[in-house]
Amino acid sequence: MDGTFKIVPKWYQQLFTIHAFVAGKLVPAVYCLCTGKDIGTYGYIFQALIDKAAVLEVDLNPDTIICDFETALIPAIRGYFPNTRVQGCYFHFCQAVHRKVSELGLKTRYRTDEQTRRKIRMLLATAFLPVPQVDTGVSLLEAGTTGNLLALFQYFRQEWMTDERLSLWNVHNVNIRTNNHLEGWHNRLNRKAAKSHNGLYELLQLLIAEQGVMDTLIQQVLSGNATVGDLRRVS
Template identity: 25%
Template sequence: MDHTCERGDEVESGTSDPILTSSSVTLSNPYMLQPEGGFQPPPVNRVARIGPNQIDPIQLGRIESPPLSLVHDSTLQFLQFNCMTGFGPNGTPNRVIGWAHPDLIKLLQHAGSTIYVDISFRRLPPGFEQCITLVVHDKPSEFSVPVFYILCTTRTLDSYRNALYFVAQATQLKLNPDEVLCDFDSDLLNALQMQFPNAVVKGSVYHFKKACRTRMDQLEISEEAINIAMEKGVLDMLVSISPDRVASAGIAWVKKQIKTKCAGGGVPYTQDQWRSFWVYFRRIWILRFPPNVWNMHGLNSSIIARTSNPLQQFLRELDGAFRLPDPSLQLFVATIERIARHHVADIGAETTTLPSAVEVHSDEETSSHEGSFGSNGDDDDDDDIRFIKTEASRGHGNVVDTIDGDEHKEEVD
């Protein structure tokens, strides 16, 4: 089997990875020859018109060659891998393409780092369904820097595992983080836990709070009441207390705090909307993503202080760099390359912005409140668990994306 990725690394035929075997990793060239007996893709018609959701093979060829494959005005390789891992049911390639500045890859090789993995960026070139971004918090320098940008044509466990495999190869297998904070996607969480079995893998507080706030907005809870719930020491208390207390005493305590603060501030407490919110909360944050996935109890306070996060600032920067919702592949590559060079220059000048602290209680602050939680469970009938429909975990999209109108119907009659 010919070798696949653009880095020139050898693919070991004896790899133990159940996905990335020598028979599943193929050449990056879209016009490649397939091994005998393998799946034959439909012939490429170079004259045929490219559909709105298809990858333009001409642009694909251009990003594989200089100047787009290199860091601007240098011989450094910006394109790190471009791999096809089989075909989808409609005969389209499952492709994973990753870019990173070599100087930034070195930050991933530092032991004991914290990595943030985000999949929420949606300004994607035609033909791609996912952009995975890896941001590293480097402890020696205290910098938080986006390193890898990875485009995938599918959002599956296999795509995530393949992407992480090639990232690890790019670091010469020196990627060994202490903590990994990520978006809430079941397949992504599973892939990260398999890739980094010795690391603490958690859903980020930033995405947890963002999803909860989005749900409150959808339920038309007033902005004043939402701000009360999102204050430090209210909803985010559930992130800091012991995970086994979240579903009972923790939720009851948060409900009481919201009601008390609304009454004290003259803010109407809308019973029906809050009832619907707690139905949603139990469905998503107790059943689908249990507290041990997103709860930070017992972790180092400095980790908690960073979880809300370099991602917010970086995503704002990335979103502002693209004016079009669906940039061409060439424009996407040129833009992320420019952003990467900017961060390399910032590190050299020691001007990279540090992440701001998240408004979340520490364990010390939480301990002063736990006595008021009581030992009883949540006796409020707002969110009777009997009326909550369980749902199998889905790996397509993050939890904010999968909140849809159907959940509005899941209220207590």
């Protein structure tokens, strides 16, 4: 799940899309033009999907949903899909920590001092530890730090090591760790649109054309008339 903002009409806040795996490749499945980015908006979307799935006699109970760390999105997912694992995007997690590195004035030190760079990279790598070992790993890295580097560790503990958030960014034994492939699709769609803030009709025509191509190719892959490689080249 992810949103893009560049191509939507000015009175909308985002084009929120949900992708799903077909033949091992992530493809667009749901498009939502949203005027808000709050829990109510996401709840409306999820309830509409649950209602439609019931009509189609489909059990809409995904094992895992990958998303960024948007404040409203995660509780909405957990509220409507309580049995689903919510996995935060590791790339967005790293971006957020690196933004804090810059805010604390550590950017130059990160570039020029090997020890600082290694320590911050190892801090990010604690995401690959089993959850019960993360606190020990962070404590070992934190030992002996001072000044702004110590402030980074304090931020990390307060922002990312709460009971609620730790499981979101931990990627131990997780095969798909980011939603970068979805963002890549958004970037490709933005290039096709060729301009910012398309009109509603222009955007709808773009999405209809995109889904038409994907539907045809998916059917060809499932029927054996095309390969998964063909699907990857298009998406």
